[in-house]
Amino acid sequence: MLEIRNLACTRGDHLLFSDLSFSLSAGELLQVQGENGKGKTSLLRTLCGFIVPAAGEIRWRGQNIGELDEEYYAEMVYLGHLNALKDELNALENLHISAGLAGWAVDDRQAIAALRHMGLRGRETLPVKVLSQGQRRRVALARLLVCNAPLWILDEPLTALDVGAVGLMQELIGEHLAKDGMVIFTTHQPLEVAGVELRRLTLA
Template sequence: MLEACSLTCSKRDRTLFEGLSLAVNAGELLYLRGPNGAGKTSLLRILTGLSTPDAGSVLYNGADIADDKFIFHRDLFYLGHKSGTNGSLSALDNLAFWLAQHRVTASTQTLYDVLEKVGLVGLEDVPVRYLSAGQQRRVALSRLWLKPAKVWILDEPFTALDVKGVQMLEASMKEHVANGGMIITTSHQPLSDIAGSHRTFDLEYRF
């Protein structure tokens, strides 16, 4: 279980949310909705441990992630609304560098297999800056199939994807939840058909 307990977050003298609590269990998808500026990305960053709340705590399996992030981060895959790739490196080199950062081992053949899965065969050695926005997003999404994470936190994961890319990601999200994984995501893509067991959490813009 991943729990947010009475979280408060302020930015530039404006309170985005306060006293916010939620919980996600194995086999569930939580769809986080709200207008621009409501604090969706800020909340996701707090849930990953990348940002610190003004008040409250985040628990993973009952333990505060602030006390020891290692176990949680070992089980976490986070995709920000930006691709988080180095434009000077190829897709292959970007993935190899990311794996080293996260202490995940994968063979070169596995990298090629994943890049084939996301439709980037023939482009694996091209610097990422020369790829389209959708192709760059596919490079970022390739990491999903390289790290055996239980918790997926995804910020607008469908951004720049074409119909085939959306279908591929939807299928992976369904499979992850069906296998007992947890997903927290923001999206402009309707999620009614993505997972049978999903809930919606709405954030309101606070003036």
């Protein structure tokens, strides 16, 4: 489904990686590894189309993502370092907006269910600025539940999460893969999903 061929990426004068090729099909889980500064985030941002690759191409369902553009974006969710939450709005409003930007109209019932699933019962209508870092991350992750997209690209999804939330994420990823989803992620914490083989890609 997702195919990367001879990808190269530069930042300024610096070549991060080149000749990178891999593919990902339904139900697969891929962890991108590498030391700091080896280009993990740049790779994920290239997969999102933010960065135009210096060489090589990225294909989704056989077509270049540059040509697919909006069709590709309809089938992916990206969660970066930043949570994309507004301090002034509450968790529910934030979720409505982030789902809307991803192209999904969500009603209150679904949004509240997603927030409660992420362990935010009773926090739904609090402004995000009073939530802790871990709780903010949970609000951001709730987006995964309301967007019906097969490809998840997660950059350090586990930062600031406690043990319980990490377990929840493993469960979520497992369910998503079972539904023929695909996940590419980076993390510095161990993440194991029962019954799924974890593929690793190391940037050196």
